[in-house]
Amino acid sequence: MENTPTLTRSGLADALHRKVGLSKSDALHMVEQILERMTDALASGENVKISKFGTFLLNDKDARVGRNPKTGEEATVSARRVVTFRPSEGLRMRFAGVR
Numbered sequence: 545m546e547n548t549p550t551l552t553r554s555g556l557a558d559a560l561h562r563k564v565g566l567s568k569s570d571a572l573h574m575v576e577q578i579l580e581r582m583t584d585a586l587a588s589g590e591n592v593k594i595s596k597f598g599t600f601l602l603n604d605k606d607a608r609v610g611r612n613p614k615t616g617e618e619a620t621v622s623a624r625r626v627v628t629f630r631p632s633e634g635l636r637m638r639f640a641g642v643r
Contacts, residue, residue, distance in 0.1 A: 553579070586627055598631040 553575050560571035582592050582600070592600040607623040 596632055596634050598629055598635055601628050601630060602626075603628055 557572035
Protein backbone atom coordinates (compact mmCIF):
# COMPACT_ATOMS: atom_id res chain seq x y z
CA MET A 545 0.00 0.00 0.00
CA GLU A 546 1.29 3.45 -0.88
CA ASN A 547 2.02 5.94 1.85
CA THR A 548 0.09 8.93 0.49
CA PRO A 549 0.02 12.25 2.33
CA THR A 550 -3.15 13.12 4.23
CA LEU A 551 -4.78 16.53 4.53
CA THR A 552 -5.55 17.21 8.20
CA ARG A 553 -7.31 19.92 10.19
CA SER A 554 -3.98 21.52 10.99
CA GLY A 555 -3.00 21.28 7.31
CA LEU A 556 -6.17 23.14 6.33
CA ALA A 557 -5.49 25.73 9.02
CA ASP A 558 -1.90 26.18 7.83
CA ALA A 559 -3.16 26.73 4.26
CA LEU A 560 -5.61 29.39 5.51
CA HIS A 561 -2.81 31.01 7.49
CA ARG A 562 -0.50 31.17 4.45
CA LYS A 563 -3.03 32.07 1.73
CA VAL A 564 -5.48 34.31 3.58
CA GLY A 565 -3.24 35.73 6.26
CA LEU A 566 -5.25 34.64 9.28
CA SER A 567 -3.34 33.94 12.46
CA LYS A 568 -2.69 30.25 13.01
CA SER A 569 -5.10 30.12 15.95
CA ASP A 570 -7.84 31.99 14.02
CA ALA A 571 -7.35 29.70 11.02
CA LEU A 572 -7.61 26.58 13.18
CA HIS A 573 -10.69 27.99 14.90
CA MET A 574 -12.32 28.65 11.51
CA VAL A 575 -11.61 25.10 10.30
CA GLU A 576 -13.01 23.69 13.55
CA GLN A 577 -16.17 25.81 13.23
CA ILE A 578 -16.77 24.73 9.63
CA LEU A 579 -16.33 21.05 10.47
CA GLU A 580 -18.54 21.40 13.55
CA ARG A 581 -21.30 23.00 11.48
CA MET A 582 -21.07 20.21 8.88
CA THR A 583 -21.18 17.56 11.62
CA ASP A 584 -24.17 19.21 13.30
CA ALA A 585 -26.03 19.38 9.98
CA LEU A 586 -25.42 15.69 9.25
CA ALA A 587 -26.38 14.71 12.81
CA SER A 588 -29.69 16.55 12.42
CA GLY A 589 -30.48 14.76 9.15
CA GLU A 590 -29.37 17.39 6.63
CA ASN A 591 -27.22 16.60 3.61
CA VAL A 592 -24.20 18.89 3.17
CA LYS A 593 -23.52 20.30 -0.29
CA ILE A 594 -20.34 22.24 -1.02
CA SER A 595 -20.55 23.84 -4.44
CA LYS A 596 -17.86 22.73 -6.91
CA PHE A 597 -16.64 20.11 -4.41
CA GLY A 598 -19.35 17.58 -3.65
CA THR A 599 -22.21 16.45 -1.44
CA PHE A 600 -22.19 14.48 1.80
CA LEU A 601 -25.36 12.38 1.72
CA LEU A 602 -27.12 10.51 4.51
CA ASN A 603 -28.36 7.03 3.59
CA ASP A 604 -30.43 4.72 5.77
CA LYS A 605 -29.49 1.06 5.49
CA ASP A 606 -31.90 -1.69 6.51
CA ALA A 607 -30.95 -4.49 8.86
CA ARG A 608 -29.60 -7.53 7.05
CA VAL A 609 -27.95 -10.87 7.57
CA GLY A 610 -24.21 -10.81 6.96
CA ARG A 611 -21.44 -13.39 7.23
CA ASN A 612 -18.17 -13.43 9.06
CA PRO A 613 -15.73 -13.88 6.15
CA LYS A 614 -13.34 -15.90 8.29
CA THR A 615 -15.77 -18.39 9.80
CA GLY A 616 -18.78 -18.10 7.50
CA GLU A 617 -20.97 -17.65 10.57
CA GLU A 618 -24.13 -15.62 9.99
CA ALA A 619 -24.63 -12.43 12.00
CA THR A 620 -27.31 -9.75 11.97
CA VAL A 621 -26.08 -6.36 10.82
CA SER A 622 -28.31 -3.75 12.44
CA ALA A 623 -30.05 -0.93 10.59
CA ARG A 624 -27.93 2.19 10.49
CA ARG A 625 -27.46 5.58 8.90
CA VAL A 626 -24.29 6.11 6.90
CA VAL A 627 -22.67 9.15 5.32
CA THR A 628 -21.50 8.89 1.72
CA PHE A 629 -19.71 11.43 -0.44
CA ARG A 630 -20.64 12.21 -4.03
CA PRO A 631 -18.03 14.39 -5.76
CA SER A 632 -19.19 17.25 -7.97
CA GLU A 633 -18.86 16.97 -11.73
CA GLY A 634 -15.96 19.44 -11.63
CA LEU A 635 -14.08 17.38 -9.04
CA ARG A 636 -14.68 14.17 -10.99
CA MET A 637 -13.42 15.78 -14.20
CA ARG A 638 -10.33 17.11 -12.45
CA PHE A 639 -9.28 13.58 -11.56
CA ALA A 640 -10.50 11.75 -14.66
CA GLY A 641 -7.70 9.51 -15.89
CA VAL A 642 -5.48 10.12 -12.85
CA ARG A 643 -4.16 6.91 -11.29
